[in-house]
Amino acid sequence: MSKWEKKFGKYAIPNLTYILIGCYVAGYLFTWIAPSIMNYLTLNPYAILHGQVWRLLTWVISPPSSFNIFTIIMLTFYLSLGTTLEKVWGTWQYNVYIFTGILLTVLASFVCMGVLYLVYGEAASLAMEGLCINGAQLFSTYFINMSIFLAYAATFPNAEVLLMFVVPVKVKVLGFIYGAVLVLQMVEYFRIGRSTYAVYWFGVAAIAASLLNILIFWLRSRNHMHLSPKQVRRKMEFKQDIRRNPNPRITKHKCAVCGRSEEDDPTLEFRFCSKCNGNYEYCQNHLFTHQHKV
Numbered sequence: 248m249s250k251w252e253k254k255f256g257k258y259a260i261p262n263l264t265y266i267l268i269g270c271y272v273a274g275y276l277f278t279w280i281a282p283s284i285m286n287y288l289t290l291n292p293y294a295i296l297h298g299q300v301w302r303l304l305t306w307v308i309s310p311p312s313s314f315n316i317f318t319i320i321m322l323t324f325y326l327s328l329g330t331t332l333e334k335v336w337g338t339w340q341y342n343v344y345i346f347t348g349i350l351l352t353v354l355a356s357f358v359c360m361g362v363l364y365l366v367y368g369e370a371a372s373l374a375m376e377g378l379c380i381n382g383a384q385l386f387s388t389y390f391i392n393m394s395i396f397l398a399y400a401a402t403f404p405n406a407e408v409l410l411m412f413v414v415p416v417k418v419k420v421l422g423f424i425y426g427a428v429l430v431l432q433m434v435e436y437f438r439i440g441r442s443t444y445a446v447y448w449f450g451v452a453a454i455a456a457s458l459l460n461i462l463i464f465w466l467r468s469r470n471h472m473h474l475s476p477k478q479v480r481r482k483m484e485f486k487q488d489i490r491r492n493p494n495p496r497i498t499k500h501k502c503a504v505c506g507r508s509e510e511d512d513p514t515l516e517f518r519f520c521s522k523c524n525g526n527y528e529y530c531q532n533h534l535f536t537h538q539h540k541v
Contacts, residue, residue, distance in 0.1 A: 256338075256339040259338040263342055264326055264328075264329030268322055268325075268326055271388060285309065288301075289302065289386060290378075290386035291378045292356045292357045293375035303353060328396060329395050332344075335402070344394075344460070348390075348460040352456040352457070356386065358452065374446040385447070386453050390454060390456070393425060393457060396422070396425060397426060398461065404418060404419035433450070436448070500515075502515075502528065502533055503533075504533040515530045518534050520534065523539050527540055
């Protein structure tokens with residue numbers, strides 16, 4: 248992944264969360280002004296194969312629910328989570344995570360369509376027609392937002408949020424609840440799809456793609472778990488410095504108080520201070536005696 252970042256990192260889109268929120272806003276505007284247009288913007292693999300290729304991108308503007316005060320709170324919340332992850336991971340890594348989720352969702356829709364035609368034959372065309380109407384519900388930015396929250400919960404499990412603006416709850420607890428909700432919702436779509444409406448198989452595919460994106464992220468980033476946001480960011484910056492300066496003879500550590508480095512005394516140990524505002528490193532003699540920089 249680091250090799251890809253060196254080649255394509257300059258093309259990463261900054262402030263991607265703001266763009267996702269903008270897609271939400273556009274979806275709500277289309278829903279209010281011209282709701283029939285949304286039927287031509289949702290993710291429908293059958294329509295894409297018949298020339299409507301714009302659906303590969305336009306489906307991300309599909310709003311998952313009605314617009315109300317809770318929607319505004321939700322958007323504000325996810326905006327905060329997304330911008331935090333982008334700052335900590337870096338723009339490239341955050342872009343990879345979001346676009347991987349989008350790509351997996353698109354691929355899942357085509358796989359699901361193929362399975363439906365194998366199981367239902369020509370009757371699967373009814374599911375394709377139903378997907379034009381229900382596509383905004385089954386393929387929307389809702390699952391992208393859920394994946395952002397679950398990634399945040401996996402990265403900073405001990406961070407706290409105020410539930411109902413009053414009760415402090417650790418993010419990992421909400422992450423388990425959100426994950427359980429996704430699984431139950433997938434089971435419900437599976438039940439409905441088997442009994443009545445084959446179109447709801449696409450709901451199963453959308454949730455499975457979101458969970459797969461989380462799994463891929465966890466396998467790639469499990470070494471970052473249980474670290475604070477500052478620690479994760481410092482660790483990533485340190486690795487980038489190592490890649491830029493692979494020569495081990497170059498000084499990597501320097502005390503912010505006495506200025507000594509490992510070249511002055513190879514026995515010195517250096518640590519970052521989590522209470523200082525910035526990447527300040529101290530030797531063992533000044534780690535607990537220095538004045539914190541705020």
